[in-house]
Amino acid sequence: MRTSSDFDAHYGTKDPWGLKHASRRDRALGEIIGPHVDGHSVLELGCGEGHLTATIFAKARSVTGIDISSVAVSRAQALGLPHAHFEVSDFLTVGLRGYDVIAAVECLYYLSAAEQDAFLQRLAREHDGIFILSAPIIGANEHRTYYTHSGIVQMLARHGFSVLEWRNLNAYWKAGIGGAAAAAMTRLPFADALVPYLPEALVYQRCYVSRPAKSRPA
Numbered sequence: 001m002r003t004s005s006d007f008d009a010h011y012g013t014k015d016p017w018g019l020k021h022a023s024r025r026d027r028a029l030g031e032i033i034g035p036h037v038d039g040h041s042v043l044e045l046g047c048g049e050g051h052l053t054a055t056i057f058a059k060a061r062s063v064t065g066i067d068i069s070s071v072a073v074s075r076a077q078a079l080g081l082p083h084a085h086f087e088v089s090d091f092l093t094v095g096l097r098g099y100d101v102i103a104a105v106e107c108l109y110y111l112s113a114a115e116q117d118a119f120l121q122r123l124a125r126e127h128d129g130i131f132i133l134s135a136p137i138i139g140a141n142e143h144r145t146y147y148t149h150s151g152i153v154q155m156l157a158r159h160g161f162s163v164l165e166w167r168n169l170n171a172y173w174k175a176g177i178g179g180a181a182a183a184a185m186t187r188l189p190f191a192d193a194l195v196p197y198l199p200e201a202l203v204y205q206r207c208y209v210s211r212p213a214k215s216r217p218a
Contacts, residue, residue, distance in 0.1 A: 002110060004088075007069035011049070014075070017106075019051040024192060025169050025205070029056050029105070029134065032167040032207050036130050040100035045091055046107025050076030053084050057103075066094050091119050096126040103132040106205070109146050120159040124212065131161055134207040137200065138172055149200050152208055161210040168195050172204035 010016050019026075029052070038059040047053055047065030049072050057063045063081075066089040067073050076086040092115060096102060102123065108116060123131060133156070136146040147155075153163055173183035182202045186195050 002112075004068045004070065007067070008071045011069050011071040011075075015049065015051075017048075019048075024186070024195075026052075026055055027192060028167060028169045028195060029207055032165065032209060033057075033103070033132055034059065036132065036209055037101050037103070041098070043094070043096065043099040043102045045094075045102065045104040046110075047076055047086060048072045050079045050081065050084070050086065052105055053086075054079055054081055056105075057084075060101075064099070066091075091115075092122075096123055099127065099129060101130040101132065102127055103134075105132070105134040105207075108133060109135055109144060116155075120155070124159045124161070128212055128214075130164075131156075131210045131212075132207065133210065134169065134205060136204055137206050138175075138204060141174075149206065152206075156208070156210050160212050160214060162213045164209045164211055166206050166208045168198050168203045169205040169207055170195065171198055171202055175202050178202055 033056050037057055039061050042057055042060045042063045044053055044057060044063055044065040047067050048069075050065060053063050053065050053076065060083060063084040065076055065084055065086045067076070067086075068088065068090055070088045073086045073088050091111060108119070111119060133152065135152070137149050137152065138146055139148055140146060156163060171182035171186050172179045179202050182198055185191055
């Protein structure tokens with residue numbers, strides 16, 4: 001699924017990924033992303049219907065949200081968020097200069113490997129601030145090829161980005177008995193504190209905060 005018509009069809013149903021019910025993941029995202037975006041300008045790649053714009057990026061000074069789906073963008077615009085502007089655009093052509101933070105939350109893997117490489121090459125040329133990447137680290141499943149932890153770190157390093165920090169977002173319930181048990185435990189009240197300590201083999205999604213190595217203070 002890569003074309004605008006593919007995504008428009010997917011958005012035939014509102015909230016197709018069930019983000020309104022992902023409060024635990026949102027809290028985990030907020031803990032790692034919040035300090036880096038509060039009061040700053042943000043380019044949100046793959047903004048969808050604006051769920052994260054209204055929650056995780058609520059305290060940003062300004063957010064430009066882009067998505068390839070005009071259906072999703074129209075719904076995001078309807079939210080009337082005063083700090084946000086939404087437009088239909090593509091990762092591979094949108095301008096990347098002038099933002100404090102660029103975020104790709106659960107979306108970069110929709111690009112082919114060659115497209116991801118082209119995007120990151122351009123990101124390294126045009127952006128000298130924080131880059132946030134969130135994605136599954138389970139390798140591959142029946143749907144598509146995702147990432148591994150070491151693969152993300154190496155991919156970012158290959159393009160001149162150093163990982164400043166990362167955080168587990170949720171447990172992978174398909175990771176055998178251990179994964180199912182971890183997923184069940186983390187749904188218990190007050191169990192969010194367990195998620196950061198899950199071993200990689202039991203983690204579904206991680207969020208990474210990186211910065212170009214050349215822009216880090218000596």
